Amino acid sequence: GENVEQHPSTLSVQEGDSAVIKCTYSDSASNYFPWYKQELGKGPQLIIDIRSNVGEKKDQRIAVTLNKTAKHFSLHITETQPEDSAVYFCAASSGTYKYIFGTGTRLKVLA
Amino acid sequence: DGGITQSPKYLFRKEGQNVTLSCEQNLNHDAMYWYRQDPGQGLRLIYYSQIVNDFQKGDIAEGYSVSREKKESFPLTVTSAQKNPTAFYLCASSIGQGAQPQHFGDGTRLSIL
Numbered sequence: 001g002e003n004v005e006q007h008p009s010t011l012s013v014q015e016g017d018s019a020v021i022k023c024t025y026s027d028s029a030s031n032y033f034p035w036y037k038q039e040l041g042k043g044p045q046l047i048i049d050i051r052s053n054v055g056e057k058k059d060q061r062i063a064v065t066l067n068k069t070a071k072h073f074s075l076h077i078t079e080t081q082p083e084d085s086a087v088y089f090c091a092a093s094s095g096t097y098k099y100i101f102g103t104g105t106r107l108k109v110l111a
Numbered sequence: 112d113g114g115i116t117q118s119p120k121y122l123f124r125k126e127g128q129n130v131t132l133s134c135e136q137n138l139n140h141d142a143m144y145w146y147r148q149d150p151g152q153g154l155r156l157i158y159y160s161q162i163v164n165d166f167q168k169g170d171i172a173e174g175y176s177v178s179r180e181k182k183e184s185f186p187l188t189v190t191s192a193q194k195n196p197t198a199f200y201l202c203a204s205s206i207g208q209g210a211q212p213q214h215f216g217d218g219t220r221l222s223i224l
Contacts, residue, residue, distance in 0.1 A: 004153070006153075009151075031210060032210035032211075034212055034213070036215075041217070041218075042217050042218070043115075043117075043201050043203075043215030043216050043217045043218050044154075044201070044215045045215070046212045046213070046214070049212060051210070089153065089154070093210055095210045097142060097144075097159050097161060097167070098156065099154075099156075099213065100153075101153035101154040102153055103151060103152055103153045104151075104153065
């Protein structure tokens with residue numbers, strides 16, 4: 001069935017370093033790829049998204065890249081700060097009402 | 112401020128009891144969703160609704176029921192038929208058909224007494 005694999009499950013980086021989280025999707029019809037940040041006891045918050053007609057999108061310290069041929073997309077966070085510590089989820093949607101979520105990456109930024 | 116409000120934040124269920132989780136949105140979104148979140152797993156879709164008075168089963172609908180009588184409200188009932196209800200439940204909404212961002216509430220944590 002359709003699935004999204006997300007790696008790594010946990011990631012620790014020093015403050016100021018970069019963090020990269022990768023996702024691979026199976027449904028070739030997927031055309032929308034959002035990334036969410038979830039803090040403890042809260043709901044996921046959209047931080048950036050990308051559509052299949054774009055290869056890269058950047059918003060300040062956050063960027064997402066998409067490789068449609070390989071069916072994978074990545075989240076890049078530069079100059080990490082302690083407040084970036086959270087669980088990050090990727091998702092893929094084919095334009096229907098179904099969104100397939102990855103299993104999450106727990107990011108720890110060490111001061 | 113526009114957003115999604117879930118209540119209560121914590122809920123306890125006794126054996127054989129049905130409980131209802133509330134979800135209200137003031138974003139004027141047509142589509143609403145219910146997800147279940149378990150540790151180490153991604154979000155799994157329970158039910159979704161594209162429009163008032165219409166809803167569809169997701170991947171794990173057994174033991175759950177919903178209603179969509181108003182655009183802004185999409186309550187979820189966890190019935191006694193759901194044998195493993197302990198989880199974090201998230202409600203979301205989006206403008207309409209897929210390929211749109213979903214906005215999430217802050218969740219309800221349900222536990223068994």
